[in-house]
Amino acid sequence: MKSWLDRLRDPSERTLGVILLSPAFALLALIVVYPIGKLFYNSFFDMRLSGGQGSKWIGWQNYADMIKDGAFWDATWNTVLITLITVPGALVVGLALALLANLPFKRQWPVRLALLLPWALPLAFAGLIWAWFFHTEYGFINDVWVRMGGEPRMWLLSPVSAFAAICIAIIWKSSSFMALILLAGLQMIPKSLYEAAEVDGASRWQQFWQITVPMLMPSIVVALIFRTITALQTFDIPYTMTKGGPGNATETLAMYIHKTTIDYLDVGFGSTLAVGMFVLSMILTAAYLRHISRQESA
């Protein structure tokens, strides 16, 4: 049996692999495993920083409270609804933008820049822009609305239109990211496939459905995974546009966690909510990954 020092001096390929990977593992453990572990740990304590009475182990009590908490379910529902609307919405808009950007323009860069711009903007800034768009007195939307003969409306103050406004803002913001991924995928499709299809007799429309969509599927799935996970974490845009209002009609899970932890200083319950959100993300990611592996084996 060789000592570990000997092994270090003349490592086998396997040992060398472990040695080379260990710094990365350590870093990962520090920035991923530790916070998540700490989150789980905290979720079993009554840890209210406002009272000043320290933390107390309460077992599953926080989880029981969470399941009975109406505000938690409202926020979850809002989050899921935003995901269900904005992910397909951004996919459709993003695909359209990607197809547009993939057209043989003389100059490619203005198109690419226009695509990148919404993506490069900070989320909160995007939220502010759209909050102004929908503003009752100064907003662009009401301006157009009134010119078309409508009564000025308080878009962000009614639950349904506020929700719709937020979804529009999120789709606008996130479709450029979708478009970038899909554009990369589009450019990977060999041109000769379209030529073969054209000779075979396919119209543009048929080429889109028979060549573009199936060839783009891997990119679409990747984009959907990324988009879904970020959609579940939606915070900035509703926070800057409506602060979750009116009432808590547009409050997402991330906002509810923020409110619980930062505004009410209830770290224990906040951690429990965060675990809930983590589980939700994991379920969806697992579902996508299963879909991918099934596609690959097919």
Added chain:
Amino acid sequence: MAGVEIRQIVKRFGDVEVIHGINLDIRDGEFVVFVGPSGCGKSTLLRMIAGLESTTGGDILIGDTRVNELPPRARDIAMVFQDYALYPHKSVFENMAFGLRLRKTPEADIQARVKEAAAILRIDHLLERKPRQLSGGQRQRVAMGRSIVRNPKCFLFDEPLSNLDAQLRNEMRTEIKKLHARLGKTIIYVTHDQVEAMTLADRIAVLSGGRVMQYATPDEIYHRPAAKFVAGFTGSPAMNFLRGTLAAGAERFDAGTVQIVLPKSLSSAARARVGQAVELGIRPEDIAIAGDLQNYATATVAASVVVLEPLGAETLVTLRIGEQEVVCRTRPDVSAQPGQTVEARLRLDKLHLFDATNGVALRS
């Protein structure tokens, strides 16, 4: 009738003209090969016939219909691409059936035609596979299968064999020739390989720099090349050229100390060029250093052996004649040694003369 007629075709990409007014007339059922060096415009010409590239000027007719403005799908052609362009997400069967499905062919008909084509190409056992599960040669067959199921008026092939290894290429070349005999359809075939051109074609169009240098049967191209470019492009090794001048009323070719008395037909064709620089062309098999070519009229010149390259069935001997080198094809048992001086005999009826400046063949 489904011949193809190309009249005064011009193609410009931006300001660059790459095809300069080509005329070709391809008969129904004919196998025509476009051959030429890289960048001469073979693919561009083929793609214009397919409708994948617009034409800047001139007319293209397929079976008496002017097709310039028709999209590819309305031209009733099929094309086999260099990279095969198989649909990666469709099975072999669906790849072949795609064109038929788009034309709303009845399912029973699709089944029958795909199976028939697959049987001809011996890929019937691969129908359920995806293209990535096939070898290069199998993909090539699928690409051909996809083109034949539609039963088009005309087939267009763009270097279909260039991605295959040498042995497979020979095999597929024979297959393509059989296929043509069986289907009897017009085929236009692009290649830069002169062997493919010679073996497959009914007629060859030799292209260079966007122009047709010669359009003729393989036999004519080989034995009566219209230009030095054509002569140098066919045969392996290619034709030898000796630079020199015409002397004595064009009855003699002089290259330094080497003098060759030209046959009557050649000297009369070259009479106008007396005193001018010309190139004398002769193919390696028309030069002998041993006892070959005894039954032909020959010119004899002194030569020294430079190098021997035995190929098994034959040996290539590089000879120095005067200041210039030529290659000669001999029997494998030739007894020459490098450095040895020999008598080289050149077959008089196989001599070619080319204008040294523009490369045009001089003949009666």
